[in-house]
Every structure is written in C-alpha cells, then in structure tokens.
Amino acid sequence: MTHEKSPAVYIMANRHRGTIYTGVTSDLGGRVLEHRDGSRGGFTAKYGLKALVWYENHADMASAITRETRIKTWRRKWKIDLIESINRDWSDLSDNLIHRPFAPPSTSRHSKRANSEAEHAIRNPAAGSPSGVPNRSLAPSLARRPVAFGMTDGVGVAEGVRYFPQYFSPEAQQHLLTQLRAAVAAAPLFTPEMPRTGKPFSVRMTNLGSLGWVSDRARGYRYQATHPVTGKPWPAIPEVLLSLWQEVADYRHSPEACLVNFYSGTAKMGLHQDRDEQDFSAPVVSVSLGDTALFRIGGTERGGKTQSVKLASGDVLSFGGPARLAYHGIDRLYPGTSTLLKDGGRINLTLRRVTIPSP
Ligand code: SIN
Numbered sequence: 001m002t003h004e005k006s007p008a009v010y011i012m013a014n015r016h017r018g019t020i021y022t023g024v025t026s027d028l029g030g031r032v033l034e035h036r037d038g039s040r041g042g043f044t045a046k047y048g049l050k051a052l053v054w055y056e057n058h059a060d061m062a063s064a065i066t067r068e069t070r071i072k073t074w075r076r077k078w079k080i081d082l083i084e085s086i087n088r089d090w091s092d093l094s095d096n097l098i099h100r101p102f103a104p105p106s107t108s109r110h111s112k113r114a115n116s117e118a119e120h121a122i123r124n125p126a127a128g129s130p131s132g133v134p135n136r137s138l139a140p141s142l143a144r145r146p147v148a149f150g151m152t153d154g155v156g157v158a159e160g161v162r163y164f165p166q167y168f169s170p171e172a173q174q175h176l177l178t179q180l181r182a183a184v185a186a187a188p189l190f191t192p193e194m195p196r197t198g199k200p201f202s203v204r205m206t207n208l209g210s211l212g213w214v215s216d217r218a219r220g221y222r223y224q225a226t227h228p229v230t231g232k233p234w235p236a237i238p239e240v241l242l243s244l245w246q247e248v249a250d251y252r253h254s255p256e257a258c259l260v261n262f263y264s265g266t267a268k269m270g271l272h273q274d275r276d277e278q279d280f281s282a283p284v285v286s287v288s289l290g291d292t293a294l295f296r297i298g299g300t301e302r303g304g305k306t307q308s309v310k311l312a313s314g315d316v317l318s319f320g321g322p323a324r325l326a327y328h329g330i331d332r333l334y335p336g337t338s339t340l341l342k343d344g345g346r347i348n349l350t351l352r353r354v355t356i357p358s359p
C-alpha cells in the first residue's frame with residue numbers, strides 16, 4: 001500500500017453495511033495495517049473491522065478531528081450514505097489510497113442535519129452555569145474536547161457529560177433487547193421502594209453484573225450480589241455493553257453493575273445523584289431503548305440550573321468527572337416515539353463501577 005502521510009478521517013467495516021468504526025489518524029496507511037492485523041486491539045479488532053471503506057484527507061489534524069467528532073454523532077444511515085457516496089460496494093480502499101481532500105462541511109447535508117438535530121435535542125444550551133457544570137456549545141471542536149475527563153468523542157452537553165446520539169443502530173438495539181429479555185427471564189423485574197417510607201418507585205427494575213442496586217424500606221439503597229426476590233446471582237453484563245464501556249468510559253476497569261430500569265407510560269424519576277457507589281472516578285454510562293424520554297441534568301448541588309436532553313432509542317449518555325455527582329432524572333416519556341418495545345415504554349441501562357479496584 002502506498003500513501004502519503006497526512007491527517008485523515010476514515011471508516012473501517014467488517015462487511016457490506018456491517019459494523020463500522022470512524023477514526024482519525026496522521027498516518028492512514030499505517031493505521032489501516034494496524035486494524036488489519038488486529039494489533040491496535042479495541043473495537044475494530046474485536047469485531048474484525050478490516051476493510052477501509054471511506055476516508056478523507058485533511059490539511060491539518062484539528063480539522064480532521066473536528067470532522068471525525070462530527071461524523072461520530074451522526075445516525076448510522078448518514079454514515080452509510082457517506083460511505084456509499086464514494087464506495088457503493090463497500091470495497092476495501094486500502095490497496096489504492098489516493099489523496100481525497102476534505103470537502104467543506106457547509107456543503108454537506110449530513111453535517112447540517114447532524115448539527116440541527118443535536119441542537120434540537122438539548123434545550124437551554126445558553127442557560128447559565130450550574131455549580132460545577134459549565135455549559136458548552138453543542139458543536140464539538142478541538143478546543144472544546146473535554147480534556148479533564150478524556151473522552152474521545154460524543155457531543156459535549158456540560159463538562160463531563162457526553163452524549164452519543166444513535167450509538168446503537170436499530171439492529172444492535174434489537175439484539176440487545178433479545179439479550180435483555182433472556183436476562184429478565186432469569187432475574188425478573190421488581191419494584192424498588194423508597195427507604196423509610198416504603199413508597200414504590202414508578203420504575204420497575206432488575207440488574208446485570210456481579211453487583212446489583214436494590215432499595216427497600218428496611219435497608220435502604222445498596223448494592224448486593226443477589227436478586228432480592230429469587231436470591232440468585234444477577235445475570236452477566238452482555239459483551240456489547242462491556243464493549244460500550246470500553247469505548248466511552250475512559251476507565252481501566254470493568255463495570256460491575258448494569259441497572260435495568262423499565263419505564264411504562266407515566267413512569268419518571270426525580271432528580272437524584274448516583275452516590276451509592278464507592279468509586280466516583282468511573283463515569284455512569286447510560287443506554288436508552290424504546291420511547292424517547294426527557295432527561296434532565298444539572299450541577300452537583302440540589303436546586304441549581306438544569307439542562308434537558310431528549311434521549312431516544314439507541315442513544316448513549318455518560319456523565320463522569322466533574323459531572324459524576326450531577327443531579328439528574330427523567331421528567332417524562334414521549335409515548336409512541338419508538339417501535340422497539342412491542343407495548344411501548346422505555347428501558348434504561350446504566351453501567352457503573354461500584355467498588356474501588358485493588359491496585
Ligand atoms: C438513572 O438515573 O438511574 C436512570 C436515568 C435514565 O433513566 O435515563
């Protein structure tokens with residue numbers, strides 16, 4: 001493979017319209033070889049993404065990173081359109097790399113649509129800065145990439161909060177749902193209760209992983225290794241969620257708990273902090289499936305300003321670093337916005353590290 005070195009944004013795939021990965025590099029030829037021989041590890045090695053199906057050279061790295069970040073926020077359909085605009089058959093382009101300079105995004109319907117969608121999805125972008133959670137523009141740029149928390153993509157909502165619209169394709173959502181159904185058969189949904197009052201939550205829930213979150217009148221909020229009704233260990237966290245964690249959590253150890261919350265039509269969740277974990281250095285990574293919900297997130301003090309994000313089926317949101325203890329909750333669902341769940345409603349999964357890993 002011959003190539004000249006220049007910053008490039010690229011997409012790898014495992015087959016025609018299969019799993020795809022968007023990346024950025026200063027040496028495309030070298031990077032593709034790493035993906036091909038698996039030496040780079042991670043997502044592309046795991047899913048066998050060995051074909052270079054799209055790429056674009058950039059004059060400088062800042063512009064390449066901006067473009068990569070933007071593409072990563074797109075719906076899968078737009079990425080497929082982008083690939084097929086130059087490579088209908090999804091052939092491997094790596095054997096004849098040519099210089100393909102970047103076309104300015106202002107002429108691209110993809111970037112306009114992606115930006116306007118992100119802007120609509122998050123209300124109050126210009127609201128003030130709730131304590132500990134300064135607002136950021138929705139348009140990611142090199143300068144705005146959150147350094148402190150080290151995320152590599154996603155749309156910045158506030159410092160430490162990253163939003164990945166349509167992270168899971170419809171097929172991936174369906175696959176995940178099948179796995180969740182099997183898990184719920186083994187570890188049935190139960191209704192948590194408020195400590196002291198015993199008032200039932202409006203969501204029903206279960207857990208996956210070595211630890212699960214439970215709450216009842218007698219013993220309050222806690223993590224435990226077994227289901228409160230069956231007494232059995234929780235089912236394992238599916239591989240696809242462990243891979244998600246590896247991709248977005250920026251944390252070396254595995255998650256121990258995956259809370260599975262099921263919201264029916266009127267269920268909601270009041271503003272609260274996730275603080276029953278011992279290790280706050282790991283983020284909380286959340287996946288939404290089913291009907292769209294209005295998620296609200298504020299600062300680390302109760303009563304501060306908040307921002308809202310409409311979380312649709314397939315969206316991923318993580319909050320960590322300065323936002324790890326941010327107050328958050330679900331105001332409402334938008335019934336009928338997804339066909340994923342036959343009878344409507346919403347499933348939310350949150351991946352969490354609970355214990356402090358031994359050194
Ligand atoms: C949670 O805070 O545990 C759930 C949030 C959500 O349902 O999106």
Ligand code: MN
Nearest residue numbers: 272273274328
């Ligand atoms: Mn929570």
